[in-house]
Amino acid sequence: MNVTLLQMRVDQDEPVDSRRSRAASLVRDQAGADLVVLPELWTVGAFAFDDFPAVAEPVAPDGPTTAAMAGAARDAGVWLHAGSVVERAPGGELFNTSLVFSPDGALAALYRKIHRFGFDRGEAALMSAGTEPATVAFPAGKLGLATCYDLRFPELFRALVDAGAQALVVPAGWPARRAEHWSLLARARAVESQCYMLACCTAGSHADVPQAGRSAVIDPWGEVVAEAPDAEERVVSAEIDLGQVAEVRESFPVLKDRVL
Numbered sequence: 139m140n141v142t143l144l145q146m147r148v149d150q151d152e153p154v155d156s157r158r159s160r161a162a163s164l165v166r167d168q169a170g171a172d173l174v175v176l177p178e179l180w181t182v183g184a185f186a187f188d189d190f191p192a193v194a195e196p197v198a199p200d201g202p203t204t205a206a207m208a209g210a211a212r213d214a215g216v217w218l219h220a221g222s223v224v225e226r227a228p229g230g231e232l233f234n235t236s237l238v239f240s241p242d243g244a245l246a247a248l249y250r251k252i253h254r255f256g257f258d259r260g261e262a263a264l265m266s267a268g269t270e271p272a273t274v275a276f277p278a279g280k281l282g283l284a285t286c287y288d289l290r291f292p293e294l295f296r297a298l299v300d301a302g303a304q305a306l307v308v309p310a311g312w313p314a315r316r317a318e319h320w321s322l323l324a325r326a327r328a329v330e331s332q333c334y335m336l337a338c339c340t341a342g343s344h345a346d347v348p349q350a351g352r353s354a355v356i357d358p359w360g361e362v363v364a365e366a367p368d369a370e371e372r373v374v375s376a377e378i379d380l381g382q383v384a385e386v387r388e389s390f391p392v393l394k395d396r397v398l
Protein backbone atom coordinates (compact mmCIF):
# COMPACT_ATOMS: atom_id res chain seq x y z
CA MET A 139 0.00 0.00 0.00
CA ASN A 140 1.07 3.56 -0.63
CA VAL A 141 1.34 5.91 2.35
CA THR A 142 1.94 9.62 1.90
CA LEU A 143 2.88 12.10 4.63
CA LEU A 144 2.16 15.78 3.97
CA GLN A 145 4.82 17.74 5.84
CA MET A 146 3.05 21.12 5.59
CA ARG A 147 4.56 24.49 6.37
CA VAL A 148 2.75 26.14 9.26
CA ASP A 149 3.85 29.78 9.30
CA GLN A 150 2.02 32.37 11.32
CA ASP A 151 1.74 34.84 8.43
CA GLU A 152 -0.50 32.46 6.45
CA PRO A 153 -4.17 32.84 7.44
CA VAL A 154 -5.82 29.67 8.80
CA ASP A 155 -8.48 29.64 6.05
CA SER A 156 -5.85 29.73 3.36
CA ARG A 157 -3.88 26.89 4.98
CA ARG A 158 -7.09 24.86 5.28
CA SER A 159 -7.76 25.24 1.53
CA ARG A 160 -4.14 24.45 0.76
CA ALA A 161 -4.28 21.27 2.89
CA ALA A 162 -7.46 20.15 1.12
CA SER A 163 -5.85 20.73 -2.24
CA LEU A 164 -2.67 18.86 -1.22
CA VAL A 165 -4.84 15.91 -0.14
CA ARG A 166 -6.74 15.99 -3.45
CA ASP A 167 -3.41 15.81 -5.28
CA GLN A 168 -2.75 12.42 -3.60
CA ALA A 169 -5.50 10.47 -5.42
CA GLY A 170 -4.11 6.96 -5.88
CA ALA A 171 -2.50 6.80 -2.41
CA ASP A 172 -4.04 4.41 0.11
CA LEU A 173 -3.41 6.51 3.21
CA VAL A 174 -2.54 10.21 3.49
CA VAL A 175 -1.38 11.82 6.75
CA LEU A 176 -1.27 15.47 7.87
CA PRO A 177 0.62 16.84 10.92
CA GLU A 178 -0.55 17.94 14.37
CA LEU A 179 -2.55 21.19 14.70
CA TRP A 180 -1.58 22.29 11.18
CA THR A 181 -4.48 24.76 11.10
CA VAL A 182 -3.02 26.98 13.83
CA GLY A 183 0.43 25.65 14.81
CA ALA A 184 1.07 23.45 17.86
CA PHE A 185 2.95 26.27 19.66
CA ALA A 186 0.55 29.14 18.79
CA PHE A 187 -1.21 28.68 22.14
CA ASP A 188 -2.67 32.20 22.24
CA ASP A 189 -4.64 31.42 19.07
CA PHE A 190 -6.11 28.11 20.24
CA PRO A 191 -9.42 29.50 21.61
CA ALA A 192 -10.08 31.49 18.42
CA VAL A 193 -9.64 28.51 16.08
CA ALA A 194 -11.33 25.92 18.32
CA GLU A 195 -14.05 24.13 16.41
CA PRO A 196 -16.52 21.32 16.99
CA VAL A 197 -15.87 17.92 15.47
CA ALA A 198 -19.12 17.89 13.57
CA PRO A 199 -20.00 17.66 9.91
CA ASP A 200 -20.13 21.45 9.80
CA GLY A 201 -16.84 22.10 11.71
CA PRO A 202 -14.70 23.88 9.07
CA THR A 203 -11.77 21.47 9.23
CA THR A 204 -13.96 18.36 9.51
CA ALA A 205 -15.97 19.49 6.47
CA ALA A 206 -12.89 20.38 4.40
CA MET A 207 -11.04 17.15 5.24
CA ALA A 208 -14.08 14.90 4.73
CA GLY A 209 -14.56 16.48 1.29
CA ALA A 210 -10.87 16.16 0.39
CA ALA A 211 -10.76 12.46 1.45
CA ARG A 212 -13.87 11.79 -0.66
CA ASP A 213 -12.58 13.68 -3.70
CA ALA A 214 -9.21 11.91 -3.60
CA GLY A 215 -10.74 8.52 -2.67
CA VAL A 216 -8.14 7.99 0.09
CA TRP A 217 -8.04 7.11 3.76
CA LEU A 218 -7.04 10.38 5.40
CA HIS A 219 -5.48 10.88 8.82
CA ALA A 220 -6.19 14.61 8.90
CA GLY A 221 -3.69 15.39 11.66
CA SER A 222 -5.26 17.13 14.65
CA VAL A 223 -7.48 20.14 15.32
CA VAL A 224 -8.22 22.26 18.38
CA GLU A 225 -11.57 20.69 19.25
CA ARG A 226 -14.16 22.57 21.28
CA ALA A 227 -16.14 19.76 22.89
CA PRO A 228 -19.85 20.14 23.63
CA GLY A 229 -19.05 21.03 27.28
CA GLY A 230 -16.72 23.85 26.14
CA GLU A 231 -13.39 22.16 26.96
CA LEU A 232 -10.61 22.11 24.37
CA PHE A 233 -8.92 18.92 23.18
CA ASN A 234 -6.09 18.23 20.71
CA THR A 235 -8.11 15.84 18.54
CA SER A 236 -6.94 13.71 15.62
CA LEU A 237 -9.43 12.76 12.92
CA VAL A 238 -9.38 9.85 10.48
CA PHE A 239 -11.66 9.78 7.42
CA SER A 240 -12.51 6.87 5.15
CA PRO A 241 -12.51 7.32 1.34
CA ASP A 242 -16.25 8.05 1.34
CA GLY A 243 -15.61 11.04 3.62
CA ALA A 244 -17.06 9.45 6.78
CA LEU A 245 -15.33 10.12 10.11
CA ALA A 246 -13.86 6.68 10.92
CA ALA A 247 -11.99 7.51 14.14
CA LEU A 248 -11.20 10.28 16.55
CA TYR A 249 -8.34 10.38 19.09
CA ARG A 250 -7.97 13.00 21.83
CA LYS A 251 -4.29 13.44 22.71
CA ILE A 252 -3.63 11.87 26.10
CA HIS A 253 -0.28 13.47 27.03
CA ARG A 254 -0.46 17.27 26.74
CA PHE A 255 2.78 19.17 26.19
CA GLY A 256 3.94 22.17 28.22
CA PHE A 257 4.17 20.88 31.80
CA ASP A 258 1.97 23.46 33.54
CA ARG A 259 1.79 25.89 30.58
CA GLY A 260 0.71 26.03 26.92
CA GLU A 261 -1.24 23.03 25.74
CA ALA A 262 -1.20 21.48 29.22
CA ALA A 263 -2.85 24.56 30.72
CA LEU A 264 -5.33 25.24 27.92
CA MET A 265 -6.49 21.80 26.91
CA SER A 266 -8.07 18.81 28.57
CA ALA A 267 -6.45 15.39 28.30
CA GLY A 268 -7.94 12.54 26.34
CA THR A 269 -8.33 9.29 28.24
CA GLU A 270 -8.81 6.60 25.59
CA PRO A 271 -6.18 5.05 23.29
CA ALA A 272 -7.63 4.66 19.79
CA THR A 273 -7.14 2.35 16.83
CA VAL A 274 -8.87 2.26 13.48
CA ALA A 275 -9.35 -0.74 11.20
CA PHE A 276 -9.09 -0.14 7.48
CA PRO A 277 -8.90 -2.64 4.60
CA ALA A 278 -5.15 -3.28 4.83
CA GLY A 279 -4.87 -3.56 8.63
CA LYS A 280 -5.11 -1.64 11.87
CA LEU A 281 -3.71 1.80 12.68
CA GLY A 282 -2.82 2.90 16.22
CA LEU A 283 -3.18 6.62 16.86
CA ALA A 284 -0.95 8.88 18.96
CA THR A 285 0.02 12.55 18.80
CA CYS A 286 3.42 14.27 19.11
CA TYR A 287 4.41 14.38 22.83
CA ASP A 288 2.69 10.96 23.24
CA LEU A 289 5.80 9.59 21.50
CA ARG A 290 7.68 9.95 24.81
CA PHE A 291 5.33 7.53 26.58
CA PRO A 292 6.04 3.94 25.49
CA GLU A 293 3.22 2.54 27.64
CA LEU A 294 0.67 4.11 25.27
CA PHE A 295 2.30 2.28 22.36
CA ARG A 296 2.19 -1.02 24.29
CA ALA A 297 -1.57 -0.47 24.66
CA LEU A 298 -1.85 0.15 20.91
CA VAL A 299 0.11 -3.05 20.15
CA ASP A 300 -2.19 -4.97 22.50
CA ALA A 301 -5.17 -3.50 20.63
CA GLY A 302 -3.79 -4.98 17.37
CA ALA A 303 -2.06 -1.99 15.75
CA GLN A 304 0.23 -2.80 12.80
CA ALA A 305 1.05 0.80 11.88
CA LEU A 306 1.39 3.69 14.32
CA VAL A 307 0.42 7.11 13.01
CA VAL A 308 1.92 10.09 14.85
CA PRO A 309 1.14 13.61 13.63
CA ALA A 310 3.38 16.17 15.32
CA GLY A 311 4.36 19.81 15.66
CA TRP A 312 7.80 18.94 17.09
CA PRO A 313 10.37 21.74 17.48
CA ALA A 314 13.65 21.74 15.55
CA ARG A 315 15.52 22.16 18.85
CA ARG A 316 14.63 18.56 19.77
CA ALA A 317 14.68 17.11 16.25
CA GLU A 318 17.06 14.31 17.31
CA HIS A 319 14.54 13.19 19.97
CA TRP A 320 11.80 13.14 17.31
CA SER A 321 13.75 10.89 14.93
CA LEU A 322 15.14 8.69 17.69
CA LEU A 323 11.84 8.14 19.51
CA ALA A 324 9.92 7.48 16.28
CA ARG A 325 12.40 4.71 15.41
CA ALA A 326 12.42 3.38 18.98
CA ARG A 327 8.62 3.09 19.06
CA ALA A 328 8.71 1.25 15.69
CA VAL A 329 11.39 -1.20 16.88
CA GLU A 330 9.88 -1.94 20.30
CA SER A 331 6.34 -2.24 18.89
CA GLN A 332 7.46 -4.15 15.76
CA CYS A 333 5.09 -1.89 13.84
CA TYR A 334 5.34 0.53 10.95
CA MET A 335 5.68 4.12 12.13
CA LEU A 336 4.19 6.97 10.09
CA ALA A 337 5.54 10.11 11.74
CA CYS A 338 4.37 13.38 10.16
CA CYS A 339 5.66 16.70 11.50
CA THR A 340 5.07 20.29 10.46
CA ALA A 341 7.57 22.38 8.50
CA GLY A 342 8.27 26.11 8.75
CA SER A 343 8.12 28.20 11.91
CA HIS A 344 5.32 29.59 14.05
CA ALA A 345 5.22 31.37 17.42
CA ASP A 346 9.03 31.70 17.08
CA VAL A 347 9.38 27.92 17.21
CA PRO A 348 11.11 26.50 14.10
CA GLN A 349 9.74 23.04 13.39
CA ALA A 350 11.67 19.78 13.03
CA GLY A 351 10.18 18.45 9.80
CA ARG A 352 11.97 15.14 9.17
CA SER A 353 8.71 13.27 8.68
CA ALA A 354 9.41 9.59 8.21
CA VAL A 355 8.04 6.19 7.31
CA ILE A 356 9.84 3.53 9.36
CA ASP A 357 9.39 -0.22 8.97
CA PRO A 358 8.84 -2.76 11.80
CA TRP A 359 12.56 -3.59 11.80
CA GLY A 360 13.37 0.07 12.46
CA GLU A 361 14.67 0.85 8.97
CA VAL A 362 13.79 4.28 7.62
CA VAL A 363 11.91 3.63 4.37
CA ALA A 364 11.41 7.30 3.44
CA GLU A 365 12.25 10.55 5.24
CA ALA A 366 12.04 14.27 4.61
CA PRO A 367 15.63 15.56 4.74
CA ASP A 368 14.75 18.89 6.37
CA ALA A 369 11.95 21.14 7.63
CA GLU A 370 10.72 22.41 4.25
CA GLU A 371 7.25 21.61 2.96
CA ARG A 372 7.55 18.07 1.53
CA VAL A 373 5.47 15.14 0.35
CA VAL A 374 6.97 11.90 1.67
CA SER A 375 5.67 8.72 0.01
CA ALA A 376 6.47 5.05 0.48
CA GLU A 377 5.16 1.63 -0.42
CA ILE A 378 4.66 -0.47 2.69
CA ASP A 379 3.46 -4.02 3.30
CA LEU A 380 1.63 -4.55 6.59
CA GLY A 381 2.28 -8.29 6.16
CA GLN A 382 5.87 -7.50 7.23
CA VAL A 383 4.64 -6.85 10.76
CA ALA A 384 3.65 -10.51 11.27
CA GLU A 385 6.89 -11.66 9.58
CA VAL A 386 9.10 -9.56 11.88
CA ARG A 387 7.13 -10.63 14.95
CA GLU A 388 7.46 -14.29 13.99
CA SER A 389 11.12 -14.25 13.04
CA PHE A 390 12.19 -12.19 16.08
CA PRO A 391 9.42 -12.80 18.66
CA VAL A 392 10.42 -10.35 21.41
CA LEU A 393 6.84 -9.32 22.11
CA LYS A 394 6.20 -12.90 23.27
CA ASP A 395 8.84 -12.47 25.99
CA ARG A 396 7.03 -9.63 27.72
CA VAL A 397 6.67 -10.30 31.43
CA LEU A 398 4.90 -7.18 32.76
Ligand SMILES: NC(=O)CCC(=O)C(=O)O
Pocket residue numbers: 178184254255285286287288290310311312313316319
Ligand atom coordinates in the same frame (compact mmCIF):
# COMPACT_ATOMS: atom_id res chain seq x y z
N1 LIG B 1 3.34 19.49 20.35
C1 LIG B 1 4.02 18.69 21.13
O1 LIG B 1 3.48 17.73 21.68
C2 LIG B 1 5.47 19.02 21.30
C3 LIG B 1 6.26 17.91 21.97
C4 LIG B 1 7.68 18.30 22.21
O2 LIG B 1 8.10 19.39 21.89
C5 LIG B 1 8.58 17.33 22.85
O3 LIG B 1 8.13 16.27 23.27
O4 LIG B 1 9.78 17.63 22.94
